[in-house]
């Protein structure tokens with residue numbers, strides 16, 4: 001009899017029998033607690049205390065951009081400005097328009113290498129995967145000096161020079177940063193300095209392009225004296241930026257199994273042995289190009305940038321502080337995130353999509369995670385969903401059709417915080 005009535009009512013209004021699509025913020029009913037993590041016994045109450053260091057979210061491998069899901073690895077923009085040190089007679093360096101044009105050309109070529117990366121010459125005959133770094137140098141204007149466009153000239157007969165070697169070496173002297181640095185709490189200051197005239201006069205001092213990363217800034221010398229075009233120095237710039245983000249020279253113990261080991265015997269490739277096969281173009285070596293980043297080097301830099309504790313994270317443009325709808329990530333297949341991420345858009349787990357999170361994920365302010373019917377979000381015991389700007393995000397939305405709802409699986413007690421629509425605790429019975 002009931003079936004008959006159902007049939008009749010379906011005939012009356014077909015639409016009424018189509019299962020309704022439901023969209024709502026997740027409740028405790030949407031959670032399937034399948035595993036209790038060993039660090040989180042079921043007797044524990046209240047928020048879990050995060051006792052592991054952020055650097056322990058995965059390994060560098062978890063930060064190497066996956067070329068089939070590049071949008072999961074947002075481009076990290078390093079905010080920079082450039083200072084040209086000069087003598088008071090303005091004879092020792094570029095300045096004004098010439099300096100600005102030099103910087104534009106310099107950044108264009110440095111960013112091209114960062115965007116495209118270049119095939120590693122080593123191991124010879126067995127090239128490494130070519131991975132885009134997803135890094136970018138971004139010239140940053142000071143609000144008080146908009147006309148400078150982030151490029152400054154300083155005329156100072158005491159502090160203008162750079163000495164790389166010898167008794168009077170001053171490469172580690174940071175007084176020039178203290179006197180002329182701008183926005184050092186959020187911008188990487190790069191100083192272009194001439195070699196000292198006395199050094200240039202010495203036959204044993206090589207006054208060529210050279211640099212150092214020290215005290216959170218960069219000094220580079222030899223650009224003006226050698227008179228080479230700006231693109232010729234893109235490698236030095238990216239090399240020093242690599243140092244700022246903790247990369248060491250590849251011939252040292254750099255923790256990267258894919259970088260060349262041992263001292264590089266070749267400045268550039270040549271027809272003759274050994275430099276026909278032994279030359280390297282790695283960014284953290286000394287060589288003519290310095291334009292190739294190995295997957296490990298990219299992973300290590302990006303891991304540093306994603307660490308909330310890392311002191312030079314402050315130079316990264318805080319794109320995660322504002323919701324960009326067009327940066328929405330849709331998970332359509334099976335993905336595991338072990339590395340920390342600072343996302344810029346919403347997150348959607350599509351029908352049949354599976355996302356497992358084992359790390360810190362910053363959701364932008366006002367953003368949502370939507371789990372479509374048949375989609376599944378697994379939060380591992382070390383998962384932490386939050387907002388890295390101290391703002392709030394909206395929460396997790398589940399969608400369903402009939403009994404088919406998006407699912408959340410929690411292992412242990414992952415942390416979900418700074419959320420406007422938290423998942424309510426289940427009522428005790």
Ligand SMILES: [Zn+2]
Pocket residue numbers: 239243249
């Ligand atoms: Zn170096």
